Amino acid sequence: MIHEFRAPIPVDTPHGPGYAIYVQSGGTFENDIWCVAIKNGGVIRHYTTMQLTMHVNGTFGIHHEETP
Numbered sequence: 001m002i003h004e005f006r007a008p009i010p011v012d013t014p015h016g017p018g019y020a021i022y023v024q025s026g027g028t029f030e031n032d033i034w035c036v037a038i039k040n041g042g043v044i045r046h047y048t049t050m051q052l053t054m055h056v057n058g059t060f061g062i063h064h065e066e067t068p
Helices: none
Strands: 002-013 016-024 033-038 044-048
8 A cells, every 4th residue: 555645744764854745555574665856866776665764854853863
């Protein structure tokens, strides 16, 4: 099953920040597959759930940890 987002979700990827466009279910024993447009250059890449984190979002209380 594929779920397309009405508004792209800002995420952080191994290739830099981007916007999740849709997610495809990987089933019971696999990670979901996310389609992400990378912010710099607009390249479309696919990632598993383990490779993504949600970008900073004050509404949900998600902040990057400050390094000393």
